[in-house]
Amino acid sequence: MALDFDVVELPETDHPTEGETAPDFTRPLVGEEYWADTSLDELTDEGPVALVFYTMDGAFPATYVWNEIRDRGWGEDVGSDVTVVGISISTPYEHRDFLAEREMSYRLFSDPGAEVAAQYDLAHDLDGMTGVTEHRPAVFLLDEDRTVEYAWVASEWPDFPDYDEVESHVTSL
Template identity: 75%
Template sequence: MVDFDVVELPEADHVAEGEAAPDFTRPLVGEEYWTDTALSDIDGPVALVFFPMDGAFPATYIWNEIRDREWGRGPSDHVTVVGVSVSTPYEHKTFLEERGMDYELFSDPGAGVAELYGVVHDLDGMTGVREHRPAVFLLDDEHAVEYAWVASEWPDFPDYDEVESHIERL
């Protein structure tokens, strides 16, 4: 039995396929440390995964699926997978440790990156509290958007098989 309401989200005016991915600089958190990093500093194709704050069940579900499918590993090792959420670097570090993940996550507490990409979500009943809609943007070598999926309801999750087929083509 579902113990939450599914909420339809307003249409998102997000970055679309064929457009250049907006560049940004935020703390990029890994297993050991974090440092301010620009998206443009990441070479090659990128899977940019927006997700709600760490600890929310959609974040856990999304990253467990990505980890278990080994995106950016094995046959898809030509793609760098990075996440973006409103969580702080400290929260990201804990999240990575708890999930046993060796991915890196951008910290975007003000949701400015989500706003750039058109995937910011104002939480109902919480004035001034915003988070990221679940979204996946696959960027080619030049960081042009080759594939874009953005949640249209909450909670919503990408079709992981479809994303993988696009990753294979990058």
């Protein structure tokens, strides 16, 4: 089958791994009705967090990832004690529209400068677009101390997590 896109192998990354403490950050956290600057620490203080790095809103990988998470009910039906949040380069306005279009009740961090992606060593420069960086797809499951309990990071673009594997870890947090 011919693909309408090129598969790109991504370079090695020094992202947080299991047993390490995930970096804290503060960014606008967008929900269905409003957004406010929120730190990752504030979320983990409330319990475990699934932090999902993804490409910009509207790109097919973002749609695919969030449809899968929504349809599986992560943080709602499955692993209801886990707060599921996303993070991408999209603005709060784009996040608000994306949440409405996907009919999702999740919240999404806005990181348009990809500074958080750089902290996690997940910044990916887009080919042929000078100065445009997006987030490499990744999933981190964090406990209340921001300790990484599970990590998956894409090794190529596009690449998607093994949702069954992630889900088994979500339900065990």
